[in-house]
Amino acid sequence: MNKPADMPEDEEGATVAGRIEGGIDAIVIGDGVDGLAAATYLGKAGLHTILVGAGKEPGGRIAVREIAPGVEGVDGEHLVGLLDPEVIAELDLYRHGLEYAARRLDTTYFFDAYDALRFDGDLSQAANIALDDDEERDALEAFMAELLELSAFLRPAFRPAVYASGDTQKMLGKTLAGASSETASLIRRYLIASAGDVLSARFADGPLKTLLYSEVAFRSASAPNESLSFMPFLRRLSGEAAGLQGAVAYPAGGAIAVVTALRRAAQGAKVDVRASAPVKSILIEGDRVAGVMLEDGGQLRAPIVVAATDASSAFLKMIGPANIDIELQRVLTTQRPEIATARLHFVLKGVAQDETTRANMKRRLFYAPPVEDVTAAFLDARAGRVPEKLIVEAVFPGALDDKLLLDRRQLMSVMAHPVPFDATPDDARREAIKNAALASIEMFATGLSERVETVDLRLPGDEAAAVGANAGAYAAKPDILRQWAIAAATAASGGINGFYFCGPEAQIGSGMSCSAARSAARAALRAYRKGHV
Amino acid sequence: MIFPGEDIFADAPRPTPLFAAVASASEANLWTSINGWTAARVYSSVSEEYETAKNSAALADLGPLTRYAVRGADSADFLGRLTTAPAAGLHVGESARGLMLNEQGFVIDLAEVSRLSEDLFVITTPTAHGRRIKLAARGMNVDADDISGQVAALGVFGPQASGVLAAAGLKSVNETMAASGVLRGVETAARPIQFGALPGVELIFPKDEALTIWERIMRRGVGAPIGLDAMEVLRLESGAPRPGVDFIPADRVSKAGGNNKGRLPEELGLAHLAPLDHGWFNGRRGLRERTGKPERRLISLSIDDEVSMPGAAVFQNGAPVGRITSCAWSPARKRVVAFADIAASSFGKDYEISVPAPKEGRVAARVLETAESALAKAYSGEKGYSAGAATDFRR
Numbered sequence: 001m002n003k004p005a006d007m008p009e010d011e012e013g014a015t016v017a018g019r020i021e022g023g024i025d026a027i028v029i030g031d032g033v034d035g036l037a038a039a040t041y042l043g044k045a046g047l048h049t050i051l052v053g054a055g056k057e058p059g060g061r062i063a064v065r066e067i068a069p070g071v072e073g074v075d076g077e078h079l080v081g082l083l084d085p086e087v088i089a090e091l092d093l094y095r096h097g098l099e100y101a102a103r104r105l106d107t108t109y110f111f112d113a114y115d116a117l118r119f120d121g122d123l124s125q126a127a128n129i130a131l132d133d134d135e136e137r138d139a140l141e142a143f144m145a146e147l148l149e150l151s152a153f154l155r156p157a158f159r160p161a162v163y164a165s166g167d168t169q170k171m172l173g174k175t176l177a178g179a180s181s182e183t184a185s186l187i188r189r190y191l192i193a194s195a196g197d198v199l200s201a202r203f204a205d206g207p208l209k210t211l212l213y214s215e216v217a218f219r220s221a222s223a224p225n226e227s228l229s230f231m232p233f234l235r236r237l238s239g240e241a242a243g244l245q246g247a248v249a250y251p252a253g254g255a256i257a258v259v260t261a262l263r264r265a266a267q268g269a270k271v272d273v274r275a276s277a278p279v280k281s282i283l284i285e286g287d288r289v290a291g292v293m294l295e296d297g298g299q300l301r302a303p304i305v306v307a308a309t310d311a312s313s314a315f316l317k318m319i320g321p322a323n324i325d326i327e328l329q330r331v332l333t334t335q336r337p338e339i340a341t342a343r344l345h346f347v348l349k350g351v352a353q354d355e356t357t358r359a360n361m362k363r364r365l366f367y368a369p370p371v372e373d374v375t376a377a378f379l380d381a382r383a384g385r386v387p388e389k390l391i392v393e394a395v396f397p398g399a400l401d402d403k404l405l406l407d408r409r410q411l412m413s414v415m416a417h418p419v420p421f422d423a424t425p426d427d428a429r430r431e432a433i434k435n436a437a438l439a440s441i442e443m444f445a446t447g448l449s450e451r452v453e454t455v456d457l458r459l460p461g462d463e464a465a466a467v468g469a470n471a472g473a474y475a476a477k478p479d480i481l482r483q484w485a486i487a488a489a490t491a492a493s494g495g496i497n498g499f500y501f502c503g504p505e506a507q508i509g510s511g512m513s514c515s516a517a518r519s520a521a522r523a524a525l526r527a528y529r530k531g532h533v
Numbered sequence: 534m535i536f537p538g539e540d541i542f543a544d545a546p547r548p549t550p551l552f553a554a555v556a557s558a559s560e561a562n563l564w565t566s567i568n569g570w571t572a573a574r575v576y577s578s579v580s581e582e583y584e585t586a587k588n589s590a591a592l593a594d595l596g597p598l599t600r601y602a603v604r605g606a607d608s609a610d611f612l613g614r615l616t617t618a619p620a621a622g623l624h625v626g627e628s629a630r631g632l633m634l635n636e637q638g639f640v641i642d643l644a645e646v647s648r649l650s651e652d653l654f655v656i657t658t659p660t661a662h663g664r665r666i667k668l669a670a671r672g673m674n675v676d677a678d679d680i681s682g683q684v685a686a687l688g689v690f691g692p693q694a695s696g697v698l699a700a701a702g703l704k705s706v707n708e709t710m711a712a713s714g715v716l717r718g719v720e721t722a723a724r725p726i727q728f729g730a731l732p733g734v735e736l737i738f739p740k741d742e743a744l745t746i747w748e749r750i751m752r753r754g755v756g757a758p759i760g761l762d763a764m765e766v767l768r769l770e771s772g773a774p775r776p777g778v779d780f781i782p783a784d785r786v787s788k789a790g791g792n793n794k795g796r797l798p799e800e801l802g803l804a805h806l807a808p809l810d811h812g813w814f815n816g817r818r819g820l821r822e823r824t825g826k827p828e829r830r831l832i833s834l835s836i837d838d839e840v841s842m843p844g845a846a847v848f849q850n851g852a853p854v855g856r857i858t859s860c861a862w863s864p865a866r867k868r869v870v871a872f873a874d875i876a877a878s879s880f881g882k883d884y885e886i887s888v889p890a891p892k893e894g895r896v897a898a899r900v901l902e903t904a905e906s907a908l909a910k911a912y913s914g915e916k917g918y919s920a921g922a923a924t925d926f927r928r
Binding site: 286287316320321322323325326327328329330333334494495496 | 611614665671672673813816817821
């Protein structure tokens with residue numbers, strides 16, 4: 001792009017080994033959605049920006065892969081629900097091709113002991129649910145309205161820019177300062193409460209309590225009966241709280257569509273995207289960042305470096321322990337992940353014949369095991385055992401998006417939770433997870449096992465290996481206080497002038513968000529304009 | 534080396550490797566606990582021990598301090614990260630003082646680093662930091678072993694310190710360079726240390742040989758043991774703050790109050806031990822942000838009184854501005870010397886100190902020039918002080 005004319009290139013477009021390339025305003029490391037978003041922000045602002053990624057294609061862990069002969073699936077996420085509406089608007093992602101095949105996805109919940117519950121829309125549309133017990137429905141409606149209001153209020157607290165000062169208490173105090181005493185009191189209670197306590201206080205034992213128990217536990221490292229386990233649910237709802245833009249949706253073409261749109265936006269912003277250019281180290285001179293050293297020996301020098309990789313890679317490998325504070329190292333290394341979510345694709349033989357099944361396939365299907373089984377599942381997963389029953393979220397891409405229809409086969413995309421975190425799982429562990437997921441799916445789709453042609457399992461270790469990252473970054477998110485602490489520590493970027501971090505640890509909550517990228521890029525631009533870098 | 538505050542509620546402290554030796558020399562039999570180790574408060578009398586240190590040579594059991602042997606190719610980088618001491622710039626045999634800071638630049642502890650060989654260092658700290666050291670060593674080619682309790686450590690201070698060492702047969706040892714070797718069959722390391730800003734030598738030898746070395750020195754009749762109370766007077770005169778007494782280390786500051794932040798080097802009068810224009814150290818970026826904006830100041834005072842008490846209020850122009858953190862009667866100055874923690878905005882020269890009964894009132898106090906404050910002034914470039922002497926702590 002804005003590269004000097006005499007700068008030689010190899011076939012991939014990366015620098016030639018051993019060469020030093022200057023005249024760059026900003027380097028973004030990591031070509032996942034956060035890296036693409038951060039680079040686009042910087043490029044749009046007129047900075048000569050280079051995005052370097054380790055993989056052959058931008059996208060990071062969100063990647064299209066052949067699951068079975070003739071069948072492609074999308075690794076990483078299958079739905080979006082946290083994508084920052086401001087990022088969509090500011091980067092003009094709709095103009096760059098982002099489309100949704102289904103928005104505010106209808107959901108059907110399945111149980112062991114109760115009939116399935118169908119929501120037209122997601123949980124927030126409680127008023128539309130058909131329930132025999134009107135009181136229960138009213139309770140859910142009131143509860144969801146309350147949570148959505150709190151989520152909207154807490155949106156700033158879920159953004160890295162606010163807590164980059166590193167003081168969670170101060171941040172929370174500031175956030176609560178504008179709240180009514182009733183709202184502040186509710187938030188304080190929900191902050192420390194266990195999901196089990198909150199739900200037991202509002203709902204009798206029954207399907208609503210069961211489904212909420214599983215929804216809260218889904219993708220969380222905290223069991224619902226543990227304190228601090230409820231707040232992450234408010235984070236999940238904060239997408240919906242932002243309006244339709246942030247609601248749970250299925251992008252046309254799958255989650256890769258977000259990557260594609262961001263990539264086009266980056267191209268429009270004249271970002272120089274360089275694939276297959278893994279970074280060996282981040283160059284620090286004094287207390288300033290000076291650029292990056294690539295694995296091939298080439299150097300890119302710039303006053304701004306934004307790392308959109310996992311924190312361990314960025315801080316401990318690329319910067320190195322000798323250049324970061326011990327306290328940051330402690331935050332990044334002291335807690336070993338224990339819980340993960342399994343990502344599966346099932347290729348099924350044949351197509352659904354009956355109308356009910358076909359209608360269900362256009363929905364988000366969610367299996368909520370009994371409350372006691374969810375609690376037991378977390379205990380098992382922590383002990384390194386694969387639980388018997390898993391919470392399952394499933395969608396059929398072909399049913400949601402005609403373009404993804406397969407001939408005489410169907411692809412079911414699944415996320416199953418909780419499973420034990422294991423950076424290098426063996427075949428036995430993989431087989432056990434596949435079987436547990438299939439057994440849980442059988443609870444609501446009897447006989448499905450017989451139609452399974454291929455089962456494809458991706459665990460955090462697989463995703464990390466694909467992008468050369470630390471597997472721990474893709475484990476389930478810990479409790480909210482720890483998420484805030486890690487995000488605050490990493491977003492502060494070790495105090496290195498010109499260095500900004502927007503990897504997964506800088507984000508509150510699971511899923512594609514790009515909030516951290518937006519915060520990091522805006523902070524870099526502020527410093528650039530003030531001449532601080 | 535400065536001892537940390539005593540463990541007031543400790544019971545049954547462990548004997549230091551030198552305990553059997555120093556106990557035999559103790560007439561007062563007055564002991565306390567430091568870091569869970571036994572430490573003598575007084576051997577004979579505070580004034581005698583003080584005079585010995587001033588005029589002859591004082592022998593201090595430094596066993597209660599914490600020591601780590603640091604080995605490996607990344608030792609210098611590791612210590613340069615862990616402390617503000619310029620470890621990478623030390624030649625074999627040199628020592629340097631420094632501070633341990635947290636990421637915000639607040640002081641966690643004092644430290645003294647000696648380079649015994651190309652990749653072997655000894656670091657001594659007033660309190661233990663095992664977990665921090667283990668964490669800091671992750672990802673670096675370095676082994677840090679806690680050798681406290683495995684070795685005997687004898688500090689020798691005073692004008693005749695070299696005579697004591699010679700009497701012990703340690704002629705190769707001097708006060709500026711560390712040395713190690715086998716002396717009369719005993720493996721011994723000697724390194725220069727500082728008691729605050731006062732120079733001295735620390736002998737480190739296997740604990741099994743503690744009595745041998747002690748006897749060898751005592752038989753020559755030069756030097757006498759010194760207890761904590763006399764060392765406290767020397768410490769206050771030299772202007773060396775004591776962790777846990779004059780300031781709360783940043784890793785122990787209660788966060789409950791909200792306003793307790795710990796103390797910056799500048800606030801303790803130790804900015805010269807954390808120079809921002811040298812290599813990187815833990816907390817330097819936080820320190821850079823906060824430097825020049827002290828909220829408190831720890832100052833040395835000379836009080837026109839014979840008795841004063843820690844906790845006494847410090848006044849300036851009639852308004853309370855702080856409190857005394859530690860104090861003692863100084864025979865040399867014929868006054869009480871003290872440390873006072875005051876609001877930075879009231880930093881000046883003249884103060885008043887509240888005096889309790891029987892003659893309740895206030896007495897005058899003036900800021901005291903100490904060896905440590907002279908170094909701080911030199912570092913800050915104050916007229917009449919040499920900056921070079923302040924920023925180079927290699928000895």
